[in-house]
Every structure is written in structure tokens, then in C-alpha cells.
Amino acid sequence: EVHLVESGGGLIQPGGSLRLSCAASGSSVSETYMNWVRQAPGKGLEWVAIIYGGGTTHYAGSLKGRFTIYTDNSKNTLYLQMNSLRVEDTAIYYCARGRPGIGVDFDYWGQGTLVTVSS
Amino acid sequence: DIQLTQSPSFLSASVGDRVTVTCRASQDISSHLAWYQQKPGKAPKLLIYGASTLQSGVPSRFSGSGSGTEFTLTISSLQPEDFATYHCQQLKSYPLTFGGGTKVEI
Numbered sequence: 506e507v508h509l510v511e512s513g514g515g516l517i518q519p520g521g522s523l524r525l526s527c528a529a530s531g532s533s534v535s536e537t538y539m540n541w542v543r544q545a546p547g548k549g550l551e552w553v554a555i556i557y558g559g560g561t562t563h564y565a566g567s568l569k570g571r572f573t574i575y576t577d578n579s580k581n582t583l584y585l586q587m588n589s590l591r592v593e594d595t596a597i598y599y600c601a602r603g604r605p606g607i608g609v610d611f612d613y614w615g616q617g618t619l620v621t622v623s624s
Numbered sequence: 625d626i627q628l629t630q631s632p633s634f635l636s637a638s639v640g641d642r643v644t645v646t647c648r649a650s651q652d653i654s655s656h657l658a659w660y661q662q663k664p665g666k667a668p669k670l671l672i673y674g675a676s677t678l679q680s681g682v683p684s685r686f687s688g689s690g691s692g693t694e695f696t697l698t699i700s701s702l703q704p705e706d707f708a709t710y711h712c713q714q715l716k717s718y719p720l721t722f723g724g725g726t727k728v729e730i
Contacts (some may be wrong), residue, residue, distance in 0.1 A: 540720075542668075550660075550668065550711050550722040563718040566625065599667055607674035608656035608715020614667035 507531040507613040509600050514618030521590050521622075527583040527600030527615055535559065535578040538603025540611060541585045543596035543620075551596075554585065555603060590622045626650055626714050630723035637728060643699040645726045647712035652692050656716035659688055659697045662725075663708045671710075672697065702728070 513525040527539070541553035554564045554574040562574055573586040583600050597619050601611035627650040637643050647657065655675040660668035670679045672688035675695055685700045699706055707730060712723040 549725040550662075550713075552713075552720040552722065555718070555720070565719045604673075607654075607677075608658070609720075610658040610670055610673040610713070610715060611660075611668070612670050612679070614669070616667055 509615035628723035653716035
């Protein structure tokens with residue numbers, strides 16, 4: 506059974522940085538597609554980034570340059586480094602495992618970690 | 625970027641109703657579409673992938689259809705546990721995108 510557990514969320518001032526973690530068990534983060542998805546309060550889902558194949562990454566266009574997705578294979582953990590945070594980055598951040606097939610659907614999700622950007 | 629438009633945004637229904645949610649893509653995405661169910665305070669759950677394949681463990685009252693630019697999610701007989709928000713997602717090209725969601729409520 507695959508389990509994903511996010512951590513690292515909290516209250517941060519605009520302009521600050523935060524690193525989110527997603528500890529995986531039952532699946533190797535280095536051997537699959539791993540994603541971050543966020544959801545602002547009362548809003549829909551927004552895909553953030555994906556990493557696969559040992560380091561290939563893609564980002565939502567609006568976030569590229571501020572956010573960095575990476576893995577620590579020795580810890581089997583996915584990370585999201587978020588810099589220059591803005592109020593509009595306030596959201597629950599989920600990690601999700603991507604399963605390749607007809608595209609890469611997201612078959613396992615963590616419980617999410619809340620990031621609040623506010624002064 | 626590929627835009628996904630879901631309709632309706634809100635749907636009021638009763639137990640036993642047949643419910644249909646539509647997702648339209650701004651360009652051809654073949655069958656590269658997934659549907660997720662999300663309940664309040666919970667993470668999304670994969671229901672359907674490849675536009676029409678039911679994820680393991682998902683009740684057979686859920687079904688998906690469509691290809692190209694128009695897709696539907698159908699619940700044949702709505703159950704109390706089905707009241708939730710449903711999201712479509714295109715998996716054809718990056719950036720991956722979600723529809724705006726459809727909230728199914730009583």
C-alpha cells in the first residue's frame with residue numbers, strides 16, 4: 506500500500522520561503538512520477554509540478570522560477586521549495602503519485618499540508 | 625495551455641438520480657482524461673482514467689465516456705456517499721490542468 510505524508514506547511518509572510526516535504530512509503534519516488542497539486546480555499550485543484558525519470562521536471566507556467574520540485578531518494582521523500590511567496594500561494598498543497606498509462610493519472614494522494622501566506 | 629471547462633459548476637440532485645457532468649477541453653486530448661472525487665476536508669480520489677476506465681475499487685455506478693474534446697462522467701444512481709465535488713484533469717500535455725470542479729449536492 507502506498508502512503509504519502511506531507512509536512513512543512515504553516516504561516517509565512519509574503520516574500521518568504523518554505524519547503525514542503527512528502528514522505529513516501531510503498532513506492533519509490535525515484536522510480537515513478539511525483540507531483541504537487543494545490544487548492545486555494547474554496548477553489549478548484551491546480552497542478553503545480555511533476556518530477557520523473559531521475560530529474561525531469563515540468564511546472565505550471567505561473568510558478569516556474571519561484572518553485573522547485575526535487576527528490577531525496579535516500580529518504581524516499583519529495584520536496585517543493587517555494588520562494589518569493591505571495592498571498593495568492595495560500596492553499597492546501599498535496600503530493601500525488603503519477604501512474605503512467607494514457608497520460609499520467611494520480612492514483613495516490615497525501616492528506617495535504619496548509620500553507621498560509623499573510624502578513 | 626489546455627483549458628478544461630466543466631459544467632455545471634453546481635448540481636442539485638437526490639438519492640437515486642442519474643447524474644451527468646461534462647468536461648470540455650480547449651483542444652483535442654484524445655482519451656487523456658481522468659476524473660476525481662473530492663469530499664470536504666479530504667484529498668481527491670481517482671475515479672476514472674483514460675476517459676472511461678474505472679479505477680480499481682470504484683463502484684460500477686460510475687462511468688466515463690468521450691474522447692477528443694468532450695467528456696462525461698455519469699453516476700447511474702446517486703448514493704448518499706456520492707455527494708462531493710468532481711474534477712476532470714487532462715493528461716495530454718504539460719502543464720497538466722484541471723477543470724473548475726462540479727459540486728454535487730442535495
